Amino acid sequence: MYHYRQVLVRMRQGDSDRDIAKSRIMSRKKLAEVRELALARGWLLHATALPDDTMLAEVFASKDDLPASCQSTVTPWRNEIEKWHAAGITVTRIHQVLTERHGYTGSYSSVYRMLQQIQSRRDPDVPMRLEFAPGEAAQVDFGAGPQITDVMSGEIFKTWFFVMTLCWSRHQYVEMVRDQTVATWLFCHRHAFEWFGAVPARIIIDNPKCAITRACIHEPEVQRAYAECAEGYGFKIDPCPPRDPQKKGIVESGVKYVKRSFLALREFRSLADANEQVKAWVTREAGNRCHGTTREVPLARFAEVERAMLQSLPDVPPELAVWAGVKVHRDAHVQFEKSFYSVPFRLVGQSLWLKATDTTVKLYRDHALVATHVRQQHPGSRSTVSDHLPPEAQAWQLQGVEWCVREAERIGPSCHALVLALFGNQVLVMLRAVQGVLRLAKSYGDIRLEAACRRANHFGTPTYRAVKTILQKGLDQQPERPAFDTLADTYTQGGRFCRDTETLFVH
Template identity: 55%
Template sequence: MGRKKAQALREKAILHGWLEPDVVLPDNDALATALEENSQVLIKGSSVAPYADKITKWYEQGIQGTTIHQALVDKYGFTGSYWSVIRYLKALAEKTPVPTTVIEFAPGDAAQVDFGAGPLIVDTRTGELRKSWIFVMTLAWSRHIYAEFIRDQSVATWLACHRRAFEWFNGVPKRVIIDNPKCAITRACYHDPQVQRAYGECAEGYGFLIAPCPVRDPQKKGRVESNVKYIKNSFVPLKEFRSLSDANAQLKSWLLSVAGNRIHGTTKCQPLERFTEIEQALLSPLPEVPPEQAVWAKVKVHGDGHVQFEHCRYSVPYTLIRETLWLKASDTMVRIYQKHELKATHARMHHQGSRATVPEHQPPAAQAYNMQDPQYCLAQAQRIGESCHVFIKRLFASRVLDNLRA
């Protein structure tokens, strides 16, 4: 007997009260009858029995268990435990069949996206095996697949995968159906999910609609989930990968030669054939210039007038010290905004510990101090007069600065 079945039997025993110390165990016939019938039949001795109709009604309205338990306590003086309510709700969930509907898509209408755990692949920089992930985008009508192995699920990686997927298909679907990964959705909600700002800009640039699945309802993108399993079970086993790039080269070849030309179990057609003959022409064209891919981050201005992003520091006007700003970082540029007003622009730095400072961002006293090098002093002396200039030049000739002590 496996763990799942043992757990299910234990829950049935708890539900029927068989594990209570003063309860006489049923005989074999009664036990068999209880196990054959839907295990969610509520026994008369349960503390929730008098409130079964109310709990069932609330359950059907989608009210959570904690709220139901508190309502029973407040309105009816319920003395049973929270877990007795949860056991009954689990019983209702198992008792109530969940109908499913096959969702049909028109050619070019939608793509479904998902992540899956990938194999351990050698990091060529360190020689160590590192975890990988599989990014998969499936066109919902043709079932044609784009997939690649990646090292992380960051926003930047998510955006880059979308760009490469659209270039693979040479077009953009009208909708991209996703789960609720943090790299795409900052707050999952059935009615009003909050989309990552960078992903929203990506969707606007390519012209597709972001369509998150309802919370805890990933079945809405079952086609891509089945393809994640297909890749993990059919491509990954018995393969040897020398590096991440080698793994992706092998995967792309397999997608075109094997996955694309298989007879799909549902459509009874070859995904690549359906794609090339019908769906590809119905995708929206790629933009002439790929949209800028940039990530957004909230940053705090430190006392030295700099913000920090990925271990690099960038200056902003000193008047913004202690303010919270928005930083937009592409591969080459960093832009810093106060609300919608651009406050600073820098070349993107990638070496940890780097510092970019614009002199005009510093307070006037600091700007004046930084300007007082020998050339500045000589120029000022020249403006005062020839005698002053000769005197200052003589001072610098004696290398007086070298004799200064902190």
């Protein structure tokens, strides 16, 4: 409308269309149309006031009010194009469908211009800039770090970096880590709070699995371990809506800043060396730069204002523990991080809650504690409490070879001799057989067991089955018959009836 007003002013001053066209405001053809409309409405008379912009906009037709010859060739299908575009269909596909179904002969560019016109009429998606008070909130995120080669061990591993940025001062904490597990997430929070010396009232996060078990706009489900951490430190968790990272744009910018200003062209000897360098960088460079948004120094804003507005650290740091749902295996053990922990054998097949700290592992059935172990640090290791195993397994573990020998010696010499004979087997491990023999004392008593072992030894059958049969049939209570060896001596001394005269005439 500004150009139309300038044209009318110059026409009222007496300038010709040729002179006005030289200024390249409008073409001579367009100027002739404007002069015709102005004369008809009396706008070129000095006694008449110039029309305002609203009047000019009503008089001069918009670009959409074109004659039929100037309209787009895809105008008949405008409504269908709007629906297809709203459904996410590409411009190329829309052009193909118009050609195949409706016999459209126009160009791809015509369809593209139509979509641009449709989009220009829509209300723009204008994001709202979030404002935060000092100490109100911090934003947290992970970023992909470099691949580090440890100069001492030669190990090559991938890294990530954890960033927590205070929303008001833009002061931040950065830590290089090797994974994004729940334990790493919790300890990075602790280190960040200790770095700031205080705790923000709210932590704005994305929806990582180490913090949120089910992402949802209205009622997200928080990881149990992270919820306990929030309760212990006194902050509230504020997850962003799914697929909407703009809600934590401050830390998103912080992650980019770390990548571009710190990680670029740097070398690290180890993970510890990387963390030393990044802390020095945050203190010297990142914290003392003039921030592009606040136009102030983050570390100065933090020290002068925000530090006093944050919540104090608890007197006793809360216990950081990882919770996991586990199932009891057939061997009365559960598995956690490639290590195994025993529980009472009656819980086989049931689901339990496992709570793991740096030093201990506790297992709960509902809310009842059922087992406690020292946390194992090496994959494949086992922690077994003997009382958790069935009686048979306990007997196998506790009643070893030494115990069996001592117990047999206590019962009597015959039992001791039979046990030694069983253990002397050159082919089989006879521990179960010996344990079975000794357990017979519970049913028959030590005296009868000793007698049964003596009879079994006497007849040359020192086996578990022989001792058990003797006891079941009561043979241990019958008098022993003369040994075969005594009769054999008689035969070897000259025959059955060969006796000397001294013995023959004794009576």
